[in-house]
Amino acid sequence: EVQLLESGGGLVQPGGSLRLSCAASGFSFSTYAMSWVRQAPGKGLEWVSSINNGGSSTYYADSVKGRFTISRDNSKNTLYLQMSGLRAEDTAVYHCAKRISGYWAFDDWGQGTLVTVSS
């Protein structure tokens, strides 16, 4: 059974930094591209970033480009999202998701971790 478990969320002040982790199990992590998708309270889904299976290619939404960095450690079956320069509008539940090979579609999702940016 695929399991994706996010951690690292919490309350941070504007301008601060936070690193999210997503521990993966139940599948061959190094074979699949992974992504982060967020959902602000009461709002819709917003794609944040994606990384290919080897970690050599990364993609970012314009809203986070230059502030967030996605990475992965295939030896630890873990996906990361380093967030800096956080803003109030970054407040959201952050989900990690596994991508279906060959499609921009995510077939497994974690329950998410809440990031709150507030003074």
Added chain:
Amino acid sequence: QSVLTQPPSASGTPGQRVTISCSGSSSNIGSTTVTWYQQLPGTAPKLLIYSNNQRPSGVPDRFSGSKSATSASLAISGLQSEDEADYYCTSWDDSLKGVVFGGGTKLTVL
């Protein structure tokens, strides 16, 4: 303002067939495939349809997807109370070089 446009709400009665539309442009739906997700209250999204009309294993065949030019649709037949959820369309956007989502459609089963 979402790149993909969905109606904010839809409704139907049990047993009815409902459709949810998703409108995009030549840089997203017009040039790549469409994915649909279902999000029940308080839960993570669930993949419903990928590659325009493909259902992952476990998704009932009451759910179907279609695409024409720069628009896509999700159809739900034999509507059930447990289908009450938010539905999102999404695709890759060649201009933005990223994944774009619709704003979501809240489906109410009357």
